[in-house]
Amino acid sequence: MKIIACYKIVPEEQDFLVDPDRGLSYARAEWKIGQYDLNAVEAGAQLAAATGGQLLVLSVGAAELENGKLRKGILSRGAEALGLVIAPELKDADPHQTACALAAAIRSWQPDCDLVLCGEGSADVYGQQVGQQLGELLGLPAFNAVSRITPQDGRIRIERRLEAEAEVLDLPLPAVLTVTTDINRPRIPGMKDILNAGKKPVAVLPLEIKAEQTLEVISTLAPKPTPRQCVLIEGDSADKVAELVGHLQKELGR
Amino acid sequence: MLANIWILSEKAENLPELCAGARQYGQKVSAVVIGSAADAEQASGAGPDQVYYWPRGATDLFEDFTAPVSALLLAEQPDALFVRDSRRARALAGRIAARMGTAIMANLESCALVEGKLLVEALMFGGAAVRAQKATGLAMLMIGGGFFAAEAAGGKAPVAVQESKPVSSGATLVERRQVETEKVNLGAAKQVVGVGRGLARQDDLALIGDLARALGAEIGCTRPVAEGENWMAKERYIGVTGAMIKPDVYWAFGVSGQVQHMVGVAGARVIVAVNKDKNAPIFKQCDYGLIGDLYKVAPALTNILQKS
Ligand SMILES: Cc1cc2nc3c(=O)[nH]c(=O)nc-3n(C[C@H](O)[C@H](O)[C@H](O)COP(=O)(O)OP(=O)(O)OC[C@H]3O[C@@H](n4cnc5c(N)ncnc54)[C@H](O)[C@@H]3O)c2cc1C
Numbered sequence: 001m002k003i004i005a006c007y008k009i010v011p012e013e014q015d016f017l018v019d020p021d022r023g024l025s026y027a028r029a030e031w032k033i034g035q036y037d038l039n040a041v042e043a044g045a046q047l048a049a050a051t052g053g054q055l056l057v058l059s060v061g062a063a064e065l066e067n068g069k070l071r072k073g074i075l076s077r078g079a080e081a082l083g084l085v086i087a088p089e090l091k092d093a094d095p096h097q098t099a100c101a102l103a104a105a106i107r108s109w110q111p112d113c114d115l116v117l118c119g120e121g122s123a124d125v126y127g128q129q130v131g132q133q134l135g136e137l138l139g140l141p142a143f144n145a146v147s148r149i150t151p152q153d154g155r156i157r158i159e160r161r162l163e164a165e166a167e168v169l170d171l172p173l174p175a176v177l178t179v180t181t182d183i184n185r186p187r188i189p190g191m192k193d194i195l196n197a198g199k200k201p202v203a204v205l206p207l208e209i210k211a212e213q214t215l216e217v218i219s220t221l222a223p224k225p226t227p228r229q230c231v232l233i234e235g236d237s238a239d240k241v242a243e244l245v246g247h248l249q250k251e252l253g254r
Numbered sequence: 255m256l257a258n259i260w261i262l263s264e265k266a267e268n269l270p271e272l273c274a275g276a277r278q279y280g281q282k283v284s285a286v287v288i289g290s291a292a293d294a295e296q297a298s299g300a301g302p303d304q305v306y307y308w309p310r311g312a313t314d315l316f317e318d319f320t321a322p323v324s325a326l327l328l329a330e331q332p333d334a335l336f337v338r339d340s341r342r343a344r345a346l347a348g349r350i351a352a353r354m355g356t357a358i359m360a361n362l363e364s365c366a367l368v369e370g371k372l373l374v375e376a377l378m379f380g381g382a383a384v385r386a387q388k389a390t391g392l393a394m395l396m397i398g399g400g401f402f403a404a405e406a407a408g409g410k411a412p413v414a415v416q417e418s419k420p421v422s423s424g425a426t427l428v429e430r431r432q433v434e435t436e437k438v439n440l441g442a443a444k445q446v447v448g449v450g451r452g453l454a455r456q457d458d459l460a461l462i463g464d465l466a467r468a469l470g471a472e473i474g475c476t477r478p479v480a481e482g483e484n485w486m487a488k489e490r491y492i493g494v495t496g497a498m499i500k501p502d503v504y505w506a507f508g509v510s511g512q513v514q515h516m517v518g519v520a521g522a523r524v525i526v527a528v529n530k531d532k533n534a535p536i537f538k539q540c541d542y543g544l545i546g547d548l549y550k551v552a553p554a555l556t557n558i559l560q561k562s
């Protein structure tokens with residue numbers, strides 16, 4: 001089975017700088033791979049191993065995708081090759097544009113792939129829709145909330161975890177699936193995996209992305225802060241705990 | 255006001271909330287029902303002006319109604335589609351959005367009508383940012399439970415039964431079964447004790463249970479405690495993708511204070527944090543912080559409360 005797992009890189013939110021007008025800057029932020037995208041990559045690696053198949057990884061975005069450490073990071077998780085679409089327009093891509101870019105990339109790079117995997121939601125927008133939009137654009141069956149994937153002769157069986165129901169479906173291939181965050185525990189790559197990752201092929205796809213922006217962004221600001229008192233007590237002896245209780249009794253007027 | 259807003263929910267029981275919300279911005283409200291005749295009947299009384307009803311057979315997949323619903327959307331051209339959040343509804347809405355050439359706005363903070371367009375504020379980066387945005391075409395909004403309050407509705411809207419059929423994507427149903435879920439209402443609790451990964455073992459939850467009983471508090475947790483560790487039901491995790499709570503006091507034990515979690519307790523009147531790392535980010539976001547070992551603090555606190 002030839003599998004593509006899609007992942008997105010995002011700036012580390014703990015590195016954001018906030019100015020007094022709630023303006024945000026990511027300029028100093030480290031970039032990272034979305035936490036829940038790793039579940040898609042791991043699911044792909046396990047399926048590739050089980051079927052004697054091949055896992056590829058794919059991301060679309062702006063210049064931050066040039067980052068060599070992140071490329072090695074993703075390739076150290078069981079994938080054989082990486083495909084990238086790097087375009088300045090994709091810096092502000094909305095979920096629809098993202099899905100259009102991914103669809104174009106898959107059509108040109110791996111038109112014969114059997115399965116596309118996405119994570120539950122990206123670490124920035126968390127729109128939880130790119131997989132579904134991608135499936136529709138490619139004209140393939142697409143399902144979210146997939147908690148188990150079992151390959152069968154030319155088809156796959158999936159289990160979905162919905163709010164109060166589990167659903168088992170049989171699907172023809174190719175298909176697009178969005179996996180849950182607890183479908184697996186993503187591996188922690190070893191030193192050897194990371195060294196090997198540096199030797200794996202990276203294809204930067206020469207694609208023009210034509211999708212129009214469908215969401216007009218008016219502003220992106222830090223949330224209004226909730227003022228907190230930040231009274232700190234150091235130590236965990238019974239006296240210190242009693243001191244804490246004293247503060248609370250005063251605070252709650254009891 | 256917008257001329258026409260559509261509402262869609264997997265469960266008809268959630269339509270009154272959506273309908274009351276849509277009424278704030280739209281002159282006409284039309285409900286999409288994919289389900290049984292009883293669902294259509296319930297929708298008809300939920301307050302819309304019109305119900306479009308697609309009967310769904312026992313083995314029909316909800317997601318396979320993408321084509322017929324999209325076709326009617328294209329014909330009727332409403333200004334907005336409000337979708338009540340659920341996994342199936344998200345799957346269907348994502349596919350519809352691709353056909354309509356738009357993106358869904360999710361994780362909403364607020365929604366307002368500004369110069370004839372819906373201006374939507376949504377949380378991003380796990381709550382580290384709030385983005386204000388407008389759709390250039392059809393505005394699709396994913397609406398969480400409780401975002402709008404239901405209002406009493408009178409009358410019955412006409413139900414137009416649709417002839418168009420679902421189009422199978424090739425997937426076939428093998429089995430459907432109910433799974434146990436835990437009914438907790440963290441949102442209504444006056445006191446909540448939240449547990450993070452600072453807890454070393456599932457068995458140690460007993461310590462927190464004792465404390466919660468002494469406080470008369472509900473127990474919640476961070477997402478990794480519910481999801482990676484599976485120590486508690488998913489219904490109990492607090493944060494941007496879980497429960498958003500507003501207790502009088504939130505007690506955080508062994509919680510580091512990542513934004514994705516803290517957004518969920520921003521509405522708490524008082525936040526108390528117990529963490530052994532004095533550099534934990536939560537100490538900048540609490541009212542009272544105790545730098546110490548939760549394994550000492552929780553029993554000591556229980557002890558004091560039981561005595562008083
Ligand atoms: C710094 C920064 C600023 C941005 N500014 C804006 C802005 O102003 N306006 C705006 O609309 N958008 C902006 N974006 C882009 C936007 O965040 C996303 O690219 C787009 O909205 C994707 O949808 P989603 O995050 O809802 O994905 P989801 O639907 O939540 O993602 C689900 C899954 O889809 C896959 N996936 C998602 N994105 C990609 C990708 N790029 N490549 C490969 N696989 C992917 C992953 O498997 C992921 O787990 C910005 C992004 C960054 C990093």
Ligand SMILES: Cc1cc2nc3c(=O)[nH]c(=O)nc-3n(C[C@H](O)[C@H](O)[C@H](O)COP(=O)(O)OP(=O)(O)OC[C@H]3O[C@@H](n4cnc5c(N)ncnc54)[C@H](O)[C@@H]3O)c2cc1C
Pocket residue numbers: 034035036121122123124126380449450451452453475476477478479491492493494495496507508509510511512514515518528529530531534546547548549
């Ligand atoms: C898209 C996305 C959405 C997310 N949504 C959510 C969400 O809705 N809710 C959520 O909670 N998380 C969410 N997360 C995860 C979030 O980013 C954090 O990983 C998580 O909140 C951290 O949980 P924690 O504080 O329990 O664990 P950690 O960050 O590991 O913190 C454990 C803390 O315990 C302390 N500790 C250890 N031992 C002791 C002891 N004996 N006594 C006292 N303190 C001790 C440590 O000092 C540490 O600070 C999301 C992540 C992503 C990417």
